[in-house]
Amino acid sequence: MSRVNPKQRKRAMKNQKTFSPGRILPAPEHHLTAESVAAVGQSRRGFMRAAAGAAVAGVSGGALAQGAGKTDPPHIAPWTRSLGPGVVTNGYGMPSKFEAAVQRRESPGLTRTSQSSVSFTPLQNLFGIITPSGVHFERHHSGMPEVDPAQHRLMINGLVRRPLILTMDDIMRFPSVSRIHFIECGANTGMEWGNVAVPTVQYTHGMLACSEFTGVLLSTLLEEAGYDRKNGKFILAEGADGSALTRTVPMEMALNDVMVVYGQNGEMLRPENGYPLRLVVPGVQGVSSVKWLRRIEVGDKPWNAREESLHYIDLMPDGRHRQYSSVQEVKSVITAPSGGQKLLDKGFYEISGLAWSGRGRIKRVDVSTDGGRSWRTAKLQEPVLTKALTRFRIDWNWDGSPAFLQSRAVDETGHVQPTFGALRAVRGTRSIYHNNAIQTWNVQANGEVWNVQLA
Amino acid sequence: MSSSRKARWAAAGGVISIVLATSVLAQTVEGGRFGFGRVATPQEIAGWDIDVRPDGHGVRKGKGDARRGQEIYDAQCASCHGTFGESNNYMVIAGGVTKEDLKTGRAASLKAGEVRTVGNKLNYATTLWDYINRAMPWTNPQSLSVEDVYAVTAYVLHLNEIVPEDFELSDQNILKVQMPNRNGMTTEHGMRSVAGKPDVQGSLCMKDCVKEVKVASELPTFARNAHGNLAEQKRPLGPMRGIDTTRYEQGKAGAVKVAAAAPATAAAGPNPADVLKARACTACHAVASKVVGPSFQEIGTKYASRGDAAAYLVEKMKSGGVGAWGQIPMPAQPALTDAEAQAVAKWILGGAK
Numbered sequence: 171m172s173r174v175n176p177k178q179r180k181r182a183m184k185n186q187k188t189f190s191p192g193r194i195l196p197a198p199e200h201h202l203t204a205e206s207v208a209a210v211g212q213s214r215r216g217f218m219r220a221a222a223g224a225a226v227a228g229v230s231g232g233a234l235a236q237g238a239g240k241t242d243p244p245h246i247a248p249w250t251r252s253l254g255p256g257v258v259t260n261g262y263g264m265p266s267k268f269e270a271a272v273q274r275r276e277s278p279g280l281t282r283t284s285q286s287s288v289s290f291t292p293l294q295n296l297f298g299i300i301t302p303s304g305v306h307f308e309r310h311h312s313g314m315p316e317v318d319p320a321q322h323r324l325m326i327n328g329l330v331r332r333p334l335i336l337t338m339d340d341i342m343r344f345p346s347v348s349r350i351h352f353i354e355c356g357a358n359t360g361m362e363w364g365n366v367a368v369p370t371v372q373y374t375h376g377m378l379a380c381s382e383f384t385g386v387l388l389s390t391l392l393e394e395a396g397y398d399r400k401n402g403k404f405i406l407a408e409g410a411d412g413s414a415l416t417r418t419v420p421m422e423m424a425l426n427d428v429m430v431v432y433g434q435n436g437e438m439l440r441p442e443n444g445y446p447l448r449l450v451v452p453g454v455q456g457v458s459s460v461k462w463l464r465r466i467e468v469g470d471k472p473w474n475a476r477e478e479s480l481h482y483i484d485l486m487p488d489g490r491h492r493q494y495s496s497v498q499e500v501k502s503v504i505t506a507p508s509g510g511q512k513l514l515d516k517g518f519y520e521i522s523g524l525a526w527s528g529r530g531r532i533k534r535v536d537v538s539t540d541g542g543r544s545w546r547t548a549k550l551q552e553p554v555l556t557k558a559l560t561r562f563r564i565d566w567n568w569d570g571s572p573a574f575l576q577s578r579a580v581d582e583t584g585h586v587q588p589t590f591g592a593l594r595a596v597r598g599t600r601s602i603y604h605n606n607a608i609q610t611w612n613v614q615a616n617g618e619v620w621n622v623q624l625a
Numbered sequence: 626m627s628s629s630r631k632a633r634w635a636a637a638g639g640v641i642s643i644v645l646a647t648s649v650l651a652q653t654v655e656g657g658r659f660g661f662g663r664v665a666t667p668q669e670i671a672g673w674d675i676d677v678r679p680d681g682h683g684v685r686k687g688k689g690d691a692r693r694g695q696e697i698y699d700a701q702c703a704s705c706h707g708t709f710g711e712s713n714n715y716m717v718i719a720g721g722v723t724k725e726d727l728k729t730g731r732a733a734s735l736k737a738g739e740v741r742t743v744g745n746k747l748n749y750a751t752t753l754w755d756y757i758n759r760a761m762p763w764t765n766p767q768s769l770s771v772e773d774v775y776a777v778t779a780y781v782l783h784l785n786e787i788v789p790e791d792f793e794l795s796d797q798n799i800l801k802v803q804m805p806n807r808n809g810m811t812t813e814h815g816m817r818s819v820a821g822k823p824d825v826q827g828s829l830c831m832k833d834c835v836k837e838v839k840v841a842s843e844l845p846t847f848a849r850n851a852h853g854n855l856a857e858q859k860r861p862l863g864p865m866r867g868i869d870t871t872r873y874e875q876g877k878a879g880a881v882k883v884a885a886a887a888p889a890t891a892a893a894g895p896n897p898a899d900v901l902k903a904r905a906c907t908a909c910h911a912v913a914s915k916v917v918g919p920s921f922q923e924i925g926t927k928y929a930s931r932g933d934a935a936a937y938l939v940e941k942m943k944s945g946g947v948g949a950w951g952q953i954p955m956p957a958q959p960a961l962t963d964a965e966a967q968a969v970a971k972w973i974l975g976g977a978k
Contacts, residue, residue: 271860275853278851294858325674340662396657414766416676423818479746479749487736489732489737491746496818507865512868514864543833543835545832592827593825622842622843622844624839625841
């Protein structure tokens, strides 16, 4: 550390007096561990001590842990001075060991056991619109079955001329399509209906993912089975897991864009996401995208299955439940900066987030940094696809004063994402499902960002 | 390939060699555009097509009474759902239903407040039958006979005071059961299809949209570390870091959490901590405190001196039982392997630490 340029040292000291928390320093100090960030705020000597300690202790999490002074120019890093492992060291690669923070997580206390539970996508750590398959959120009702694809069968029965049994070989022979769609659980943001309950975007919005799905259009299979065009008004999808989960899908939707999927992001589905076969009902709450799909039945009436009469029904203030509430309405959330994070410096930030609608494409996203007083329109990253996540970005200069970050999306039907107040005025606070309210992140003067709801 | 289709090909002037080649695919489906797969037989369909609808579609012939249902329920359901349907943190079976609700078909408790149960939410008894039949008991689904499903359904209806204690439910009367919330559902909303009209519309105001920005709700400090240390949940690169929330730590470990601290055995074989989690043992048992069943440490203490303790515990885990620790039965665990059961037994008898 004694090699730090005296000019930089001076600047660091000067910055300390001017700013709190510590300014992001130019190299080599700009890779800060949590300890060193705290130390910068205390004193320069403290910072140096903490940094040296971190280097000695080999604390993970930043370049300091590698011994910053030994790898920064003009020094040559050990990975530059050695021969690395060869190809196929990992036949199916995993993320770098330095990415250990990026994990699916459960929300403690939300469910009793992990077999009937949900884990959340770490949205705060992701870029772009595609969710890596390994961190796609999970929702199981009777645990994750291990299905042998060679033994798996899809039955199509009910109001069809030719009830079929298809093997995976059969299904993969049909003409296929690849499409990018989001899947959002109907209960996403459900914990926040009444008040703030969870700290980060992983838990507020993490029952959300977006993937490139490959499979057969359900319409292709229904036509192959010769479905009853007159009386076939609905289909039932059924899983092969222990819950044999069932959901009704209206025929109009089934024939439009519903897919019987085996591929996800270039590989086969992961076991957590329904290997080897699942339904994907674009734009509709995730429970309809039945995993480990074993059966499609064509019928003339909806089924009133458990997951459409005991759960996945929206309780309204008058005590009635909205049944067959399917479409995930227009919604957005800022993922950076977001709850549970700390801004290390004043100055330029790129505010970035995700927007989506079950009714089609995102037309526009506005961002406010003053709690909804004023709004600016964000840039949308291409491609902007129907029923898919859309990444938005907007420039922001943080002056160190408290800020309230919000985003609101507009979809191609003109539906505008509402505030919590507007939503509660109609739907109350006990619905559990379909909370698409505007999210607020409070940036405090100390740089910490916390989840808040505004009056 | 059927002879009629062959004939059609031939009549259309199809080349003979094509007819021969396609005829190899003996099981293809006639009439489909692609002909992939095969036709499902009635027996195959009967085995999988188990769904039951409120209009009577799929109702199975059979019957069962609530008294028999209670026997099955106490043995196979009560461990999770509670002796009176009050639940041990699983779906609450009974409650929130009044005599008045049975008349109106609207469970008044849903408007009033917090109680949500099978009894006050469900609109049709057929759905209850269907779900018990397809998915219960949780650790051993599709193991009950048709008669048993009728009996358990009758008992659950009785727990909600919808039918008398000696009620016999059957294919003849299941459609006539009047559920207390049968009129409590509505499909009058805009979320059934893309074309539906939204009930809440936001504002496109760009300037001076709100007068005062006031925080109405924020995360209490005691909850800030409840999801673990947020510093470890954000990649430590870029313009932000996760906040170190350990300063908000409560300083007490949850009962279930302790199970995760079970030692990773260096020897080959299943790790007890993994087994406890994967097989849902911790749904009912904690390390040091009673939950639904006795704590692992209590079990260890009770059986430590027994010569065949390990074998006894393995057998108990796999086949379940009732009486040794009280009247809440432990369900059988058919999915548990011998190796897993032995690893857990060894860990319990070693003090469950």
